[in-house]
Amino acid sequence: MLANVLVGLVAAIHVYIVVLEMFLWDKPFGRRVFGSTAEFATASKTLAANQGLYNGFLAAGLVWGLIQGHPAGTPTLVFFLACVIVAGLFGAATVGKKILFVQALPAALAMAAVLVA
Numbered sequence: 001m002l003a004n005v006l007v008g009l010v011a012a013i014h015v016y017i018v019v020l021e022m023f024l025w026d027k028p029f030g031r032r033v034f035g036s037t038a039e040f041a042t043a044s045k046t047l048a049a050n051q052g053l054y055n056g057f058l059a060a061g062l063v064w065g066l067i068q069g070h071p072a073g074t075p076t077l078v079f080f081l082a083c084v085i086v087a088g089l090f091g092a093a094t095v096g097k098k099i100l101f102v103q104a105l106p107a108a109l110a111m112a113a114v115l116v117a
Helices: 002-022 028-034 038-043 045-068 074-094 098-116
Strands: none
Touching (some): 002 074, 074 098
16 A cells, blocks of 8 residues: 555655656746746757656556555566666766755665565
8 A cells, every 4th residue: 555655655756757747847836846947948948748658657657566566566666666766866966966866765765665565
């Protein structure tokens, strides 16, 4: 149960990221979240939408694993959580440390719960 809740939280975080990157990137709220200027947001809108799409794939994979249930979905959840952890570590190293706590840590906690379940 705890594993499913944590995985669901990670999936929800990624759906939120999808919305931010694909639809709100150049809007005031999106610019505030990412600390970007209107000029930068306009220039990088297509890139951000592409990035958002990838985050959508991560969310979809996590939901797919949840739908498969335990134990059939465990390999799917482990794979997609590992992808989220790697993306979070890379983002923390290249963009900002906040990503470590927003993306990688929740995924690592979910991964631990999935592996224990």
